Amino acid sequence: MNLKLKIWRQKGPKAEGKMVEYPVNDVSPDMSFLEMLDVLNDHLVEKGDEPVAFEHDCREGICGSCSLYINGEPHGPGRGITTCQLHMRSFKEGETVYIEPWRAKAFPIIKDLVTDRSAFDRIVQSGGFISVNTGSPVDANAIPIRKESADEAFDAATCIGCGACVASCKNASAMLFVSAKVSHLSLLPQGQPQAKERVLAMVAQMDAEGFGNCTNTQACEVECPKGISIEHIARMNREYLGAAISYSPPKATVGGD
Amino acid sequence: MSTQSTNSFFLSSLSKKYFMAATGLFLIVFLIGHIAGNLQLFMSGYEGRLQFNEYAVFMTTFIPVKILSYITYFCIVFHVVDGVALTIQNRKARPQKYAYSRPDKNTNFSARNMMVLGSLILIFLGVHMYAFWAQYHWNDQMPIMLHTDGVSPLLKETSAAIKGGQVVGTDVVLNGEVLGPVMKDLYQIVMEAYQVWWVTLFYVISMVVLAFHLWHGFASGFQSLGLNHPRYMPVIVIAGRVFSIVVPALFAAIPIYIFLFVK
Numbered sequence: 030m031n032l033k034l035k036i037w038r039q040k041g042p043k044a045e046g047k048m049v050e051y052p053v054n055d056v057s058p059d060m061s062f063l064e065m066l067d068v069l070n071d072h073l074v075e076k077g078d079e080p081v082a083f084e085h086d087c088r089e090g091i092c093g094s095c096s097l098y099i100n101g102e103p104h105g106p107g108r109g110i111t112t113c114q115l116h117m118r119s120f121k122e123g124e125t126v127y128i129e130p131w132r133a134k135a136f137p138i139i140k141d142l143v144t145d146r147s148a149f150d151r152i153v154q155s156g157g158f159i160s161v162n163t164g165s166p167v168d169a170n171a172i173p174i175r176k177e178s179a180d181e182a183f184d185a186a187t188c189i190g191c192g193a194c195v196a197s198c199k200n201a202s203a204m205l206f207v208s209a210k211v212s213h214l215s216l217l218p219q220g221q222p223q224a225k226e227r228v229l230a231m232v233a234q235m236d237a238e239g240f241g242n243c244t245n246t247q248a249c250e251v252e253c254p255k256g257i258s259i260e261h262i263a264r265m266n267r268e269y270l271g272a273a274i275s276y277s278p279p280k281a282t283v284g285g286d
Numbered sequence: 287m288s289t290q291s292t293n294s295f296f297l298s299s300l301s302k303k304y305f306m307a308a309t310g311l312f313l314i315v316f317l318i319g320h321i322a323g324n325l326q327l328f329m330s331g332y333e334g335r336l337q338f339n340e341y342a343v344f345m346t347t348f349i350p351v352k353i354l355s356y357i358t359y360f361c362i363v364f365h366v367v368d369g370v371a372l373t374i375q376n377r378k379a380r381p382q383k384y385a386y387s388r389p390d391k392n393t394n395f396s397a398r399n400m401m402v403l404g405s406l407i408l409i410f411l412g413v414h415m416y417a418f419w420a421q422y423h424w425n426d427q428m429p430i431m432l433h434t435d436g437v438s439p440l441l442k443e444t445s446a447a448i449k450g451g452q453v454v455g456t457d458v459v460l461n462g463e464v465l466g467p468v469m470k471d472l473y474q475i476v477m478e479a480y481q482v483w484w485v486t487l488f489y490v491i492s493m494v495v496l497a498f499h500l501w502h503g504f505a506s507g508f509q510s511l512g513l514n515h516p517r518y519m520p521v522i523v524i525a526g527r528v529f530s531i532v533v534p535a536l537f538a539a540i541p542i543y544i545f546l547f548v549k
Contacts, residue, residue: 035385035386037385048385098384098387100386100388101384101386101387101388101389101391102388102391102392106391127385127386129384129385129386132380132382132383132384133379133380134378134379134380134381135379197392199376199380199389199393199398200376200379200380201376201379201380202299202376202379204299232298232299232300233298235299236297236298236299239378239379240299240379241299241375241376241378241379241380242299242302242303242372242375242376243299243303243510244372244376244397244400244506245397245502245505245506245509245510246392246393246394246397246398246502247392247393247397248389248392248393251391251392251393252392259509259514260514260515260516260519262509262514263509263512263513263514263515264512264514265300265512266300266303266304266509266510266511266512267511267512267513268512269298269300270300270304270511270512273295273298273301
């Protein structure tokens with residue numbers, strides 16, 4: 030199949046970018062979207078042009094690297110998939126395909142379609158640690174955990190940190206990501222001792238990174254390749270409110286000599 | 287909470303949402319009260335007129351109602367200020383727009399346009415408050431409530447018709463003695479307002495805008511306060527959708543009814 034691509038080209042973080050049109054011919058419907066871009070880049074290199082920079086790694090939907098805003102949606106028209114899992118059969122012969130990077134103040138563009146998503150890493154870091162004993166592994170089921178809680182925690186933990194939630198949100202809000210990270214520890218007993226500090230610190234870091242506010246449009250939930258629910262955002266809202274009211278930082282009552 | 291965390295709490299993104307939700311949900315409760323009172327406008331004749339004007343007196347003099355009305359004004363102002371603050375912050379979070387975006391693929395119209403819908407409602411509120419609230423409070427030239435005999439003014443506080451009473455300013459005077467403030471005829475200016483086709487149309491359109499605002503706002507308020515549970519959320523969503531259609535429809539029915547059937 031033959032397609033007309035309109036791709037965001039930007040030489041560097043400070044450079045002005047613009048949409049540039051590239052025709053690609055003889056695309057197989059069985060190719061993944063990234064393979065199609067590989068074909069385009071091969072042609073560009075052959076012609077002596079600069080290939081389009083885009084991020085990718087595992088190409089099986091688990092690393093969260095591929096991050097393209099395709100035809101007005103993160104990861105393109107499919108549901109529950111990343112860009113590497115999007116196949117060219119999802120497009121029509123002769124279609125114009127728009128390809129842009131995630132756009133958010135907190136995700137500055139490095140080059141072309143590659144953005145710096147380390148804001149997510151800093152949010153995770155701000156979450157701190159959980160208290161578990163070192164030494165030999167704990168016996169399975171030594172700590173009783175409700176099946177429902179374990180399942181819900183696991184659902185939240187499937188977040189791959191791709192940033193589609195931010196990209197799809199009209200406010201560039203990171204609340205689905207942050208709430209998934211808050212949820213997956215706060216639902217488990219191991220995450221309880223630091224639960225209050227964690228939610229307060231992660232929300233503060235999220236705000237400091239310059240993400241927008243959630244207006245409950247639910248676009249993130251629709252576009253999330255892992256189908257993470259906004260119920261997690263509600264949980265974060267509850268936990269933050271509770272923590273903000275009841276948390277007091279630990280104070281030393283007895284000092285050493 | 288320490289002072290430090292108190293400050294960060296009030297400035298945090300989540301707190302702005304809590305305030306948005308709490309004020310919004312209070313205004314939803316206010317709408318229930320407001321429509322309940324306004325349904326009295328479907329009553330006609332002297333009885334209906336008297337009933338509505340007595341209700342207006344009650345609403346503007348009964349202390350608990352006055353307190354509620356001040357909370358309502360506060361909620362409107364806070365909802366607007368907070369909404370504007372959130373919108374400014376949200377715009378800043380994406381300085382460069384997408385060249386091609388299809389938000390219709392993953393969100394509904396109401397959710398995307400809360401600021402626009404809210405701004406239209408604010409304009410409506412300005413007109414609405416000027417047309418009735420301001421007239422009732424400050425216009426001394428307003429029509430006054432007269433007894434069925436067509437000449438005796440009624441007292442505001444007791445609804446007593448004063449035979450031979452004269453209205454001086456806003457007071458009823460009988461034989462040179464001031465008996466008290468006169469009852470204003472709010473019913474009359476409501477009936478007159480909706481005889482004008484474009485006023486009626488403006489009200490109906492405004493109620494459609496309100497319906498769209500509530501379509502997203504109702505369930506959204508619960509979500510923001512953390513009240514989302516797989517078991518209850520479907521009920522909240524359906525209740526919200528029913529509310530967002532029924533209440534604005536009842537509000538809109540009043541001007542339509544008056545325009546068509548009251549002469």
